[in-house]
Amino acid sequence: MTDQPMPPTAEHARLSEAQRPDSPWRLWGPYLAGRQWGTVREDYSADGDAWSFFPFDHAHTRAYRWGEDGIAGLTDRFGFLNLGLALWNGHDDRLKERLFGLTNPQGNHGEDVKEYWWPIDGTPTHSYAQVLYRYPQRAFPYDHLVTENAARGLGQDELELTDTGVLDDSRFFDVLVTHAKAGPEDVLVEITATNHGPDPAPLDLLPHLWFRNTWSWGRDERVPRLRLARGPKDESAIIAEHGYLGRYLLVADAEPRILFCDNETNQQATFGVPGGSKHPKDAINAAVVHGDASMVRRGHGTKAAFWWHWDAVAPGESVTIRLRLIRDGDVRTADPFADFDAIRDARHGEADAFYAAVIPADVPPEDAFIARRAFAGLQWCKQIYRYDVRQWLEGDPAEPAPPRERLARQPLGRNTSWRHLSLADVISMPDEWEYPWFAAWDLAFHCVALAHVDPDFAKEQLVLMCREWAMHPNGQLPAYEWNFSDVNPPVHAWAAWQVYTIDGSRDQEFLTRVFTKLLFNFGWWVNRKDAEGSNLFEGGFLGMDNVGPFDRSAPLPDGSRLEQSDATSWMAFYCLLMLRIAWELARTQPAWDEVATKFFEHFLAIAEAMDFFGSDNVELWDQEDGFYYDVVVAADGSSQKVRLRSMVGLLPLIGVANMPAWVDATLPDFTGHRAWLQARRPELLDALVHLADGSPDTLSVLTPDRLVRLLRRLVDESEFLAPGGIRSMSAAYREGTTLQLEGADLPVRYVPGASDSRLFGGNSNWRGPIWFPVNVLLTDALRRYAGGMAADVQVEYPAGSGRLIGVAEVADDIDRRLVGLFRIGPDGRRPSDPRDIPTHPLWQAHPTFSEYFHGDTGAGLGATHQTGWTALVAHLVCLRED
Structure with a gap:
């Protein structure tokens, strides 16, 4: 860390112009959610079963109320106008418009995305961004993934997409999507699909442009409009007109066919009842996949797609399409693609320069690569989050009144005591698909990593959670949308201090703002979580x-x-x-x-x-x-x-x-x-x-004696010290133990991998695996001991080895183990790779940042795009001093 300003680069200059959330450079970004269906926001049921009320199959035919989702998405910070990727391989029963995964009840270890994609790069102002999506050439096995996983129990592995055989022999397209900004409201989009399979394969690419549906709910009758246009050199183009955003032109570098419809519900396909829109949101799907163009509109609508088709892409061949989104769509004075390559390459070079300034020069190249990928994931996990709890509870004027059960307390009613909460912000999410909603303690850890690349955004996020429209009047921070009243650990102050120091210990205004709000939160903890006034919580x-x-x-x-x-x-x-x-x-x-x-x-x-x-x-x-x-x-x-x-x-x-x-x-x-x-x-x-x-x-x-005794447990490889960090439960319980409490026998055992318990859904496990956030807190604390009361303490490390080292060296080695999870090992594989990732260069080129890691092997578990708190690996790399 340094108390000097970051070295100047073009991206740093843009950041200096974009200190506030409403800054022009922050208007457009990869803010489109990876999943909107199955969220609490879209749930208007009587029983609070969000997964069933708005399932995956409805997402293709039913308009969302609060947000949108898509693949490799680009949207404005209000979530009004969206640009996402759709694909078809000629075999699927639907367009690939969004990522597929299992709901919490369907998965034998809870919700689980069944796709492969990797954020490749991203700058904080989104001047440059890349993401890679891996698309099968065979029919996507939707039903097989559901039925087979339903048949598996907690003790079995999940069936993943690579297990089904559809990706064997590299029969997939790697689809690389690149965003590069020529200016704050001038975005270049390049999509390149490469056939890695052994045979020619058909492909359709259909980048979609659509408006979020704001007009069907009885609160705002204004309808934005997309309409057919021509580009400056007579290219295919679409003009987007919106009452708040203004007017944009999306132009294609060719003359693909353009299809229009409306972002409205297909009542017949969704609910089996007639009526509703004549041009619903699945009209483009019907035209491409089923050859039924009866529902598409002529020349205008609120959803549209450019349609490119290739009968056969040869093995090893790449096909590329280019788009440009330009402010003021009626301005046609230049060739929008004349400078396309030069701008894209310049932004790529500026991204390289930016990360060369952020990541210390003495960091080994592999670790620098890991950190940059983690930072990219943080950029792609920013999502527009809209949720007004009062409106959500009351329902909308144009919709049937919600069931009265929604106003009850948990579990039927949700968040009824959080009517004040009203958010419409770009927020750092824990995971793009499995957790497309903020969680207070996750976000605090995200901000520590983000502070290395975008301290202003990190500060804004921490303050946002404390604002009157988020923090409860009683001082509680909102936990997560499934139950804002649940209790997350109080790590906000730690994160604020880390962000302050990473940013050079100079922004006392930020520190004062967050500190004054945390005074209320601290009071809530004391008043609500110490029932007896004993100072035990x-x-x-x-x-x-x-x-x-x-x-x-x-x-x-x-x-x-x-x-x-x-x-x-x-x-x-x-x-x-x-x-x-x-x-x-x-x-x-x-x-x-x-x-x-x-x-x-x-x-x-x-x-x-x-x-x-x-x-x-x-x-x-x-x-x-x-x-x-x-x-x-x-x-x-x-x-x-x-x-x-x-x-x-x-x-x-x-x-x-x-x-x-x-x-x-x-x-x-x-x-x-x-x-x-x-x-x-x-x-x-x-x-x-x-x-x-x-x-x-x-x-x-801790007294010095207790510190030493606790450290002995910590560094014992038969207990907590694992090759990849510190386990969440002692491995001494490999054979299990039974606790006798209050007359009951409670069996527990060390479970280093996926959970064998359905507590809290069963998608997370703290009975043995390694979790990045608490590991980072522990090593941070060890360094504080080393700088004070334990300056002269020597620890046998690992326990029983006969090797004595200082407490700071213990912290350093644990950090090395954590970073080492992502380094390619002698077997050509990263320890952090989930079980289903093949040992092949096309797969090993991309580290996976999982939610947590196997307590013995380090294999990634849980959510597979947790470049939220697992992005703390970039924080560890950037703190490197040796």
Whole structure:
């Protein structure tokens, strides 16, 4: 990290002009969702079953209410006008307009996309972007994927597209889509399809242009218009006219056929009832795939497609089409393709220069490639997110009134206490397909990686979650759309501090904005998640799904409660980050001095409850095991530890901060209060504020002895230390264990791969795999220990090896293991490759950024485009110092 401005490049210059979300360079980008069907926003059912209310098969024939989806999409930041790719191989029963996957009930491990595509490149202003989509030449096996996966259980692998044989012998087209901006509202689009199969194969390319349907719901009767036009040199073109966006011309570099229809529902095809649009959204599909042009319009509509057809693309041959989207579609003064190649190549070169400035020069080329691909994924996972909960609950004037059950509490009704939430923003999503909605703690991690390339966007995202139209009036941050009231770990302050420091520790206005809002959020945690006022917290599942032996979000019987090691650790961590920010702000704004004192006091109270004395009935630390556990507290005050070694017991490590040397001289209120406590409660400060010669004072919930004992577990390869990082549960439970709690036997075992439990849908697993975000938090904390109380601590690493190294070196090696997941190994394969990725150059050229990773092998699991928090690998690469 550096406190100097980034080196100047053309992309940095554009970023300096595009600091706000409404800046012209940010108007157009790859903001089109990978999936809109099956989302809560489109669900108007009585039972809250979003997957069934708007299934995949409806997506082709039914208009969306809140957003759109597509392949390799380009859209404006309001989501009004969309440009996406459709394809046909001559065998499929429908156009390939959107990515296919299984719903949560259909998949034996939850929702699961069944396609292959990779973000190749992307700059923050979207001046240059590339994505590769791999399209089968045989018929896409939709039904087979559904029926076969339905027959498989939790203990079996998922059937993936490569398992079906349709891609054997490389019988696919690689379709490379490139966006390059000549200016903020002048976008070049190039689509190149290459036949990698052994035989000639037919292909249809149909880039679609369409308006999001805003006119069918009774709230805005204005209908935008697409109409046939001619380009400046008599090329095929479409004029798009919109009351807010204005007027654009999309021109093709040739004379393909143009088909028009309307982005409206086909009532007969969707619901089996007559009526509705005569030119519905599937009219182009019917014309191309079924030869039925009866529903297409002549020369105008709200959805259109350019249609290129090749009877046979030879093996190894590539075909290319080019488009240009230009502001003010009636201006026809030049050849729009004369400078196409020069602009595209210039933007590519500028992207190279930008990343050469972002990624340190001494980073090995393979790691630099991994980081750049991760950054590309972050750019392609930005999506326009529209959701007004009040309107959604009430329904629309032109539609039937929603069922009254929707107004009930969970699980039938959703988000009924979040009527204030109203978003229409470009937001960083966890995954383009499996999680096409923001999640508060995911987004915080995204912002840390984004800060290396686009600090202004990262700051805006963190502030957005705290604005009045997102944060609940009670101070809670929205978790995710399936239940905004669920509780994610409080990592927002950590992310804000990371973004601030990565950006050079100079934007105190941003730090003040986010800090003042987090004061409300901190109060919510204290008031809502510490039921007994004990300073021990009950956060629920806290984003770690099935990490416990039971559902930690569900009420316990007989009035018992769960005091959580991780919830309390998160709060100690949160407290120390708020203290660190208050210290920083108080350097120039003395009023924050007293706020620093407040968070110092609060940290001492939490740490005292958790680690030093414990409460009358609850102590999370187990002296015999040298580990932290959750504790079940019965109504009569008796307690019992949940003796399961998992990430829950490692998280106390993150509760650490080093006090800068300037604090004593700069913050009189904080320094005076600390002196007052030292005089009156020296035993408390001596236990929680650790002094070391020549090192900063360290605030930590861990005593030096407990730190060493916990580290022994962390670096033990038979427990947490894996070849690819730190496991989420100890491998000591390979053969399983049974916990006896409250008279019940609860079996649990180490599961290094996909979940064997249906807790929280079964699509995630915290009982053994490696998760990037908590690994990064742990190594970040280890470096803070190394810079303070543990400066002289030596750790046997790995445990039993006889090799002693410092705590900072431990952190460095864990980071190397995390980055190493994506490096090609001696067998020609990346450890992080999901099981279904073949060992072949065409596949190994593209790293996959999965949701989490196998605890033994490192293989990617869960969502396969999680260049959200797994993009933290780019953060690790950019922090490289050796």
